[in-house]
Amino acid sequence: MLVIGIDxxxxxxxxxxxxxxxxxxxxxxxxxxxxxxxxxxxxRRLVKIHTELVSLLERFQPTEAAVERLFFQKNVTxxxxxxxxxxxxxxxxxxxxxxIEEYTPQDIKLAVTGxxxxxKGQMQRMVKTLLTMDEIPKxxxxxxxxxxxxxxxxxxxxxxxxxxxx
Numbered sequence: 001m002l003v004i005g006i007d008x009x010x011x012x013x014x015x016x017x018x019x020x021x022x023x024x025x026x027x028x029x030x031x032x033x034x035x036x037x038x039x040x041x042x043x044r045r046l047v048k049i050h051t052e053l054v055s056l057l058e059r060f061q062p063t064e065a066a067v068e069r070l071f072f073q074k075n076v077t078x079x080x081x082x083x084x085x086x087x088x089x090x091x092x093x094x095x096x097x098x099x100i101e102e103y104t105p106q107d108i109k110l111a112v113t114g115x116x117x118x119x120k121g122q123m124q125r126m127v128k129t130l131l132t133m134d135e136i137p138k139x140x141x142x143x144x145x146x147x148x149x150x151x152x153x154x155x156x157x158x159x160x161x162x163x164x165x166x
Contacts, residue, residue: 004062005149014141018149066152111151
């Protein structure tokens with residue numbers, strides 16, 4: 001199974017591709033961010049996110065997709081722009097036929113670290129460890145996207161085991 005995890009944002013949209021192997025171990029495939037310029041109109045930024053994400057999807061052909069669910073933000077303007085980026089991400093994933101699973105930040109933290117209130121440093125260290133990386137992935141948005149992919153890989157494995165036990 002090849003999972004793409006996405007951490008949506010308008011300035012930086014993080015992506016991470018993780019393969020869950022038959023022995024249930026995880027393998028890092030690729031990660032990074034899609035950057036947009038704050039100097040461009042929002043519509044142009046959203047087009048760039050869509051275009052680059054579709055290109056990634058065509059190149060890697062993931063079989064599963066997971067997106068971080070938007071949580072309440074105090075800054076309404078930020079929440080709206082993240083929501084717009086999230087919508088574009090969901091459209092790109094759905095347009096290539098992927099089913100999309102959504103996870104809250106707490107779900108992701110729990111799946112990756114075993115603690116639903118883990119801080120960013122704990123999350124990044126666990127991503128590094130679980131994917132046997134030499135360094136913590138940067139920028140933070142890419143590390144977050146890898147965490148989303150790891151969360152889904154763990155969740156899918158658990159669901160498969162539960163279905164097999166019935």
